[in-house]
Amino acid sequence: MARIVYRQLIRGGFEAEIMEFWLNEKHTDGYAVSWKFSETLYTERTDYQHLAVIDTLEFGRALVLDGIVQTTEKDEFIYHEMIAHPAMMTHPNPQKVLVIGGGDGGTIREALRYQSVTRADLVEIDEKVIWACRKYLPTISSALSDSRVRILVEDGLKFVRGKENYYDVILVDSSDPIGPAVGLFGKEFYRDVYNALKEDGILVAQTESPVFNRELLSGVHSTIREIFPITGTYLTAVATYIGGFWSFTCGSKKYDPLAVIPDPDKLKDMNLKYYNAAIHQACFALPNFVKDLFE
């Protein structure tokens, strides 16, 4: 789906040469978004994907994988708070957390805000993503140095296979369902995640845009509903993702996120910029066009 076009427009003049750099982020055959950027901080074709960190005019530095913006300094907090806190607040005592994907470190940073967490494993297939984010996106990746973090450069699919009854919360922070991430949207994987969770564990997976990836979202929702006794899809709006809305799907073995009122004392110390108790309840309210996907 994605194709990378880094365009360089050169306007010649007698006194100065002005160069403009644009990333053309192509989403479908009929839809692309253009980002003006001032500098390419890093670029490499890794074993898994094309990786770049660019400095954009509107959103600060951005991590770009296979031509798709994954996260930006300016709005990363929305996605990272929303992938982590609904599950972390629903679980009364999350101690062992697993993040699959999420090599930029933003998701694990949010999970580590909970003092109950004693161990946070990050399983990322592409070590170059971790390396580049540590170097160029420190505000997102800094928590990777927390002593509770164990970084495993591995395929998340293989990592969860055979794990049993170990994690309290598993957060799947994958890229789009192309290339290395495809399997992270499949039934076998969610079954393995179910088994890797303790008897009261909770899964949250990022499940893409309900506008552009309708079939995917509806498929994942019904798969998770088959596997977990409690399922809930919730929405947020990420400024730099396509289609306005962004979805996450939760599968829970015991605790119902909707029955939970987040603890104000825990929230107070976290100084979050997006998530709060009202958002926790409200994010599960779905517009009809999204509800219809789950019928």
Ligand code: AG3
């Ligand atoms: N992971 C999900 C990004 C998906 C963006 N896709 C898109 N815009 N088509 C982001 C990683 C952040 N830790």
